Amino acid sequence: MEESTSPDCKLGILETLDGEAIQEIIESYNGFCATAKSLLNGAGDLSVGTEFVSYVHSLCNHGLQSLVRDHFLRALEETFEKVGVLKFWQHFDAYSKGSCQEKNKPLNYDDEVHQVLCKALEEICSEKQYQEKCLFMLVHAIQSYKEYPLEGKHVSDSERVHLFAKYQLMVSSVLMASLPPHFPEMLYWYFKGRLEELSIIMDGELEDKNESQDKDDMDLDEKGKQRIGEMDIDESYNNGKFSEKSKLVKQIGKVVRDLRSLGFTSMTENAYASAIFSLLKSKVHNLAGDDYRSSVLESIKAWIQVVPLQFLNALLAYLGEAVSYESPTTGLKSPLASRPSSCYPGIDTPSEGLIRWQLRLEYFAYETLQDLRIAKLFEIIVDYPESSPAIEDLKQCLEYTGQHSKLVESFISALKYRLLTAGASTNDILHQYVSTIKALRTIDPTGVFLETVGEPIRDYLRGRKDTIKCIVTMLTDGTGGNPNGSGSTGDSLLEELNRDEENQENIGVDDDFNIDDKQAWINAARWEPDPVEADPLKGSRNRRKVDILGMMVGIIGSKDQLVNEYRVMLAEKLLNKSDYEIDSEIRTLELLKIHFGESSMQRCEIMLNDLIDSKRTNANIKATIAKQSQAGSDLRENEISLDILDSTIISSNFWPPMQDEALIVPGPVDQLLSDYAKRFNEIKTPRKLLWKKNLGTVKLELQFDDRTVQFAVAPIHAAIIMQFQDQTSWTSKSLAAAIGVPVDVMNRRINFWISKGILAESGGTDSNDHLYTLVEGLVDSSKNGGNSGSCEELLLGDEEGERSVASVEDQIRNEMTVYEKFILGMLTNFGSMALDRIHNTLKMFCVADPPYDKSLQQLQSFLSGLVSEEKLELRDGMYFLKK
Amino acid sequence: MFSSTPLYLCHFQWHAVASWTWDAQDETCGICRMAFDGCCPDCKLPGDDCPLIWGACNHAFHLHCILKWVNSQTPQAHCPMCRREWQFKGSE
Numbered sequence: 001m002e003e004s005t006s007p008d009c010k011l012g013i014l015e016t017l018d019g020e021a022i023q024e025i026i027e028s029y030n031g032f033c034a035t036a037k038s039l040l041n042g043a044g045d046l047s048v049g050t051e052f053v054s055y056v057h058s059l060c061n062h063g064l065q066s067l068v069r070d071h072f073l074r075a076l077e078e079t080f081e082k083v084g085v086l087k088f089w090q091h092f093d094a095y096s097k098g099s100c101q102e103k104n105k106p107l108n109y110d111d112e113v114h115q116v117l118c119k120a121l122e123e124i125c126s127e128k129q130y131q132e133k134c135l136f137m138l139v140h141a142i143q144s145y146k147e148y149p150l151e152g153k154h155v156s157d158s159e160r161v162h163l164f165a166k167y168q169l170m171v172s173s174v175l176m177a178s179l180p181p182h183f184p185e186m187l188y189w190y191f192k193g194r195l196e197e198l199s200i201i202m203d204g205e206l207e208d209k210n211e212s213q214d215k216d217d218m219d220l221d222e223k224g225k226q227r228i229g230e231m232d233i234d235e236s237y238n239n240g241k242f243s244e245k246s247k248l249v250k251q252i253g254k255v256v257r258d259l260r261s262l263g264f265t266s267m268t269e270n271a272y273a274s275a276i277f278s279l280l281k282s283k284v285h286n287l288a289g290d291d292y293r294s295s296v297l298e299s300i301k302a303w304i305q306v307v308p309l310q311f312l313n314a315l316l317a318y319l320g321e322a323v324s325y326e327s328p329t330t331g332l333k334s335p336l337a338s339r340p341s342s343c344y345p346g347i348d349t350p351s352e353g354l355i356r357w358q359l360r361l362e363y364f365a366y367e368t369l370q371d372l373r374i375a376k377l378f379e380i381i382v383d384y385p386e387s388s389p390a391i392e393d394l395k396q397c398l399e400y401t402g403q404h405s406k407l408v409e410s411f412i413s414a415l416k417y418r419l420l421t422a423g424a425s426t427n428d429i430l431h432q433y434v435s436t437i438k439a440l441r442t443i444d445p446t447g448v449f450l451e452t453v454g455e456p457i458r459d460y461l462r463g464r465k466d467t468i469k470c471i472v473t474m475l476t477d478g479t480g481g482n483p484n485g486s487g488s489t490g491d492s493l494l495e496e497l498n499r500d501e502e503n504q505e506n507i508g509v510d511d512d513f514n515i516d517d518k519q520a521w522i523n524a525a526r527w528e529p530d531p532v533e534a535d536p537l538k539g540s541r542n543r544r545k546v547d548i549l550g551m552m553v554g555i556i557g558s559k560d561q562l563v564n565e566y567r568v569m570l571a572e573k574l575l576n577k578s579d580y581e582i583d584s585e586i587r588t589l590e591l592l593k594i595h596f597g598e599s600s601m602q603r604c605e606i607m608l609n610d611l612i613d614s615k616r617t618n619a620n621i622k623a624t625i626a627k628q629s630q631a632g633s634d635l636r637e638n639e640i641s642l643d644i645l646d647s648t649i650i651s652s653n654f655w656p657p658m659q660d661e662a663l664i665v666p667g668p669v670d671q672l673l674s675d676y677a678k679r680f681n682e683i684k685t686p687r688k689l690l691w692k693k694n695l696g697t698v699k700l701e702l703q704f705d706d707r708t709v710q711f712a713v714a715p716i717h718a719a720i721i722m723q724f725q726d727q728t729s730w731t732s733k734s735l736a737a738a739i740g741v742p743v744d745v746m747n748r749r750i751n752f753w754i755s756k757g758i759l760a761e762s763g764g765t766d767s768n769d770h771l772y773t774l775v776e777g778l779v780d781s782s783k784n785g786g787n788s789g790s791c792e793e794l795l796l797g798d799e800e801g802e803r804s805v806a807s808v809e810d811q812i813r814n815e816m817t818v819y820e821k822f823i824l825g826m827l828t829n830f831g832s833m834a835l836d837r838i839h840n841t842l843k844m845f846c847v848a849d850p851p852y853d854k855s856l857q858q859l860q861s862f863l864s865g866l867v868s869e870e871k872l873e874l875r876d877g878m879y880f881l882k883k
Numbered sequence: 884m885f886s887s888t889p890l891y892l893c894h895f896q897w898h899a900v901a902s903w904t905w906d907a908q909d910e911t912c913g914i915c916r917m918a919f920d921g922c923c924p925d926c927k928l929p930g931d932d933c934p935l936i937w938g939a940c941n942h943a944f945h946l947h948c949i950l951k952w953v954n955s956q957t958p959q960a961h962c963p964m965c966r967r968e969w970q971f972k973g974s975e
Contacts, residue, residue: 578898602927609928645897651929652902653920669897677901686935686943689901700895718895 021062028058029067036072039134040079056141065142069163072138076131077170084127085178091120092180113190118251121258128171128261135167136160172263184267187259191275194252199279199307201245249314256315272315276308277364283307284368292380292387297369297396304361312357363400370397374407378414384435388442395443404444408452415453420460426470430552433457434474434493437548454551461555468565468808471552476566476588495591497549549595563600566592568656568808570604575648575658578697578712580615582608606654614649621679645672648696649680649689657811661694663715664740666722702758711756716741716749721758729773816854816862822846823863824871824881832878835860905935907943913964914948923947938962939970 032055039052059068139160259268283303287296373380373394380387380394398404418424419432433454440450461467475493553559570585586608593601625642652658665673677689698718702709711717719739723730730738736746750772753759762771819842826841827833833841839859846852854862863879866872873880905919912935915923922933923945936946942964944952953960953969960969 575900578896606928610930613930644895645899647899647901650900650902651920652904653918653929655902672897673899676899680903681906684903684931686906686937687903687930688906689903691899691901693899695900697898698895699898715897715899718897 024058025062025064028055029064031055032059032068033071033075036075039137040075040131052137053141053144056138057144060142068138068142072135073163073166073170076135076167077174080127080131080171081174081178084124084131085174087127088120088124088175089178089180091116091123092183092186113186114193117186117190117255121255121262125258125261132164132167135163139163168263175262175264184271187264187268187271188275190255191252191272192278194248195272195275195279195308195311198245198248198311199283201248202307202310246314249311252311253315276311276361280304280308280361280365281368284365285372288369288372290376290379292376292383292390295389295393297393300365300369301362304358304365308361309354309358313354316354366397366400367403370394370401370403370406373397374410377407377411378418381432381435381439384439388439391439391442398443404449407443408449411453412456415456420456426461426464426466427474429457429461430467430470430474433461433555434548434552437551450551458551458555462557465809468556468561469569471556472562472566472569475549475552476569476592493548497591497595559596559600563592563596563604564656565808567604567607570607571656574607574611575695576697577611577648578646578699580611580618580648582611603654606651610650610654611648614647617649617680617683618646620683621676624683625675625679642672642676645669645676647676647689652690657814658692658695660692661716661745662740663693663719664738665693665715665719669722709756709758713752714749716745717752720746720750721753724759724774729771732770732772735772812854812858813862813865815850816858818850819846819852819862820866820871823866827872827879827881832875832880834878835863838863838879903930905943907935907937908941909943912945912948913942914944914952917945919943919945937972938967939972940965940967941972 031051035052035055056068059065142159256268256272259265284296284300287300287303373390377394380390384391394407398407419429436453436457437450440453441447444450553562556562573585574582589601589604589608592604598605622642664670673691673693677691680689681687694715696715697712698715699710699712700718700721702711702721713721716739720735723735723738732743732747732750735750736743739746741749747770750759750761754761754772758775760773760775762773822842822845823838826838835856839856842852842854842859863872864874867874867879870882873882903920907919909919911918912923917923919935920929922929925947926933926945934946935943936949937943938949940962942962944963949963949969952963956969961967962969
């Protein structure tokens with residue numbers, strides 16, 4: 001080596017050479033070249049060996065060792081390139097273009113690849129082995145020359161190592177330089193095919209094992225681990241499948257070893273790692289699928305233990321003698337086992353052992369499952385209570401991967417795309433919201449992510465008008481909307497919340513006072529920091545207990561609004577009752593009291609109490625009247641018994657404002673009402689009754705010549721139909737006058753009877769004056785045919801216009817009219833004003849009686865009402881007086 | 884109930900709605916300034932549980948309010964409205 005590097009020295013040598021020596025050198029060099037050539041091309045013919053050795057010796061004599069080495073290596077390279085490599089790649093030429101198309105039929109492809117690869121590897125390896133033999137001969141020759149003159153054996157040993165390293169480098173660089181681009185892909189397909197085969201075998205084995213060892217099913221994992229730990233795969237199986245498996249593994253091992261010897265170490269590892277990962281991925285997808293009712297994490301883990309790890313284990317064990325890193329430390333107590341692997345799948349670093357592989361695979365499995373579940377989180381939450389195993393899986397995955405933010409992002413976009421659209425009903429959104437709260441509470445008990453996820457839903461719901469109503473309905477009614485609970489399709493949300501709470505209370509009974517030192521210590525030891533994403537402003541986790549009701553109220557903004565809405569709904573329900581049964585309402589109220597406090601539910605309580613009182617008073621009045629009529633039995637002829645009259649007597653101050661419409665009820669009924677009121681006055685002396693004649697319910701049975709029909713209707717409907725007892729046809733004007741309501745109201749209300757086929761409308765003489773006629777029984781019996789006789793129609797608040805209680809919006813509107821003058825005055829002075837400014841001005845000046853306490857939205861809707869009434873004009877966000 | 888048309892209302896049940904009110908001339912109690920139809924600040928339920936009482940001077944108050952007033956006035960209580968000697972109506 002030294003000689004070749006220094007030209008001076010070489011020149012010096014050249015000068016000292018005489019002609020004879022030169023001749024000898026030339027001769028032996030030519031001989032050397034020829035023998036080397038024949039040796040290398042000789043295909044196993046080592047007969048020229050001795051000749052070769054002597055040439056080498058003579059060249060070495062002249063100090064031309066480096067020349068010998070270089071030339072020989074170059075010759076090796078050339079031959080290798082010409083013979084081995086060319087042939088080797090030729091095997092795969094067929095797949096260079098085909099690989100893309102043949103993805104469609106990987107089964108066939110795999111088999112072919114398998115055979116071709118094996119054959120090619122065998123060939124090139126035998127070629128390489130032969131060359132190595134030749135190289136060894138050279139080494140031997142140089143060695144034998146060197147041995148006796150001067151240095152010891154270790155020099156020549158290093159010579160050998162050096163030469164072989166050079167050769168190895170040459171082989172791999174030649175191969176790499178001519179690497180066809182599709183080769184890595186082929187390797188991948190190869191390993192994938194093999195792994196699938198193995199996985200099928202293993203699956204079969206697993207089943208066998210499950211059958212035979214049903215009782216110790218539980219420690220399957222442990223056994224698997226032990227096996228891996230002991231690196232002893234041969235022990236546990238001795239059935240026929242074992243040989244099949246070990247043969248397969250051996251085959252793969254051989255391929256891997258050959259590939260390694262050719263310098264494809266990292267490429268091979270890449271290939272089988274990605275094959276394993278893709279297999280794992282497809283396994284996870286396979287197992288997880290679209291079924292959220294069962295937990296799949298455990299079976300995935302078990303599968304990892306059984307298939308890929310077994311494979312790697314066997315592979316590493318097989319390569320063990322050749323590869324040094326398969327050290328005993330990978331057995332049981334690797335330091336890696338205790339710390340989670342930080343490497344991501346996809347970035348391929350050479351593995352350091354099974355434990356690392358296991359961690360990588362498990363991480364990958366967790367991540368894959370997590371991605372899969374996150375992508376489908378919306379569906380999972382839709383069928384939440386059933387899908388809780390999937391949620392549980394996801395929770396575990398996230399604990400491992402910590403990619404909660406991924407969940408939040410993807411879920412929010414799913415929500416925006418699928419839920420928060422105009423097409424979704426408010427009820428659906430709310431149900432999804434509740435399910436989301438429940439599900440995310442499982443995943444993240446601190447509620448940090450829930451806050452982020454809930455935000456868009458809350459924002460969206462705030463923009464909907466019927467949100468409050470839906471929330472209240474959801475809270476108080478069963479999911480079936482069945483107030484009697486007979487359907488038992490589901491309890492109200494409130495009942496559920498209450499049950500949850502009771503359960504929680506039972507668990508944490510000894511929470512505050514009975515806490516002793518020991519418990520305190522346990523609590524302290526259980527402390528966990530908030531997730532990184534937590535907002536430090538929001539306080540610690542203890543204060544951030546996830547409270548479904550609180551989050552629902554959070555949508556609305558304040559509980560007062562919710563309570564108010566509930567009061568309106570309760571009033572509506574109570575006023576339309578035809579009996580005094582309020583058990584379910586009392587129950588609901590008690591539950592609401594727990595959550596909202598007694599004082600805010602006070603008015604509702606009074607309302608219910610009114611019903612209870614009414615029942616008592618009603619019975620009382622009837623009893624005394626009955627006594628009276630017995631005493632002085634001077635009933636008038638047209639008198640109808642008080643039995644048919646019940647009443648709900650309300651404390652009007654505590655009820656929401658009522659719709660007040662004048663109504664003239666039929667004479668006999670009116671008589672009854674005043675009798676009733678008189679009795680009330682007598683019983684409850686300085687108190688008296690004020691009838692709200694348009695409110696209440698009338699159950700009536702219409703009897704025609706041929707049929708009887710039952711209805712439950714509003715008083716106005718009863719009043720209308722009763723007019724037809726005396727007269728079969730009425731003009732709308734005279735009918736309206738008879739029942740004391742405006743014509744338009746009457747025209748609207750009478751539609752009920754027309755739609756039932758009881759009355760018919762015909763254009764009268766005047767275009768504004770319709771003629772209503774009682775339909776003779778026969779005409780529409782076909783219409784009601786099926787249920788004639790006993791059809792009970794319930795008509796409770798069926799149309800917006802027929803509510804007994806003013807809705808919350810109406811109330812607000814009424815309250816706002818006070819400010820109309822202020823607003824008009826302001827606009828007269830200032831010309832034009834923006835919404836904000838009007839709002840602020842009102843806030844500033846309307847401080848006394850009644851103070852201005854409306855929100856910007858309420859003001860805006862009121863103003864837009866004024867615009868539609870053509871009192872105001874809105875241009876570019878500014879309000880003007882309409883001129 | 885005979886009618887001249889083919890329609891008979893053979894049976895009906897009327898469930899009416901009424902509100903009660905104290906038959907007092909005033910709206911609010913002169914002592915607590917709460918509505919008579921409501922209840923005094925100490926009560927939760929209006930009506931029977933928080934009745935009105937009239938004095939000889941025909942001024943009405945929540946019973947609880949005037950009792951408190953009367954008990955705090957010694958030796959002789961006066962009507963808070965007209966300063967006449969307080970007598971419950973009908974008690975003399």
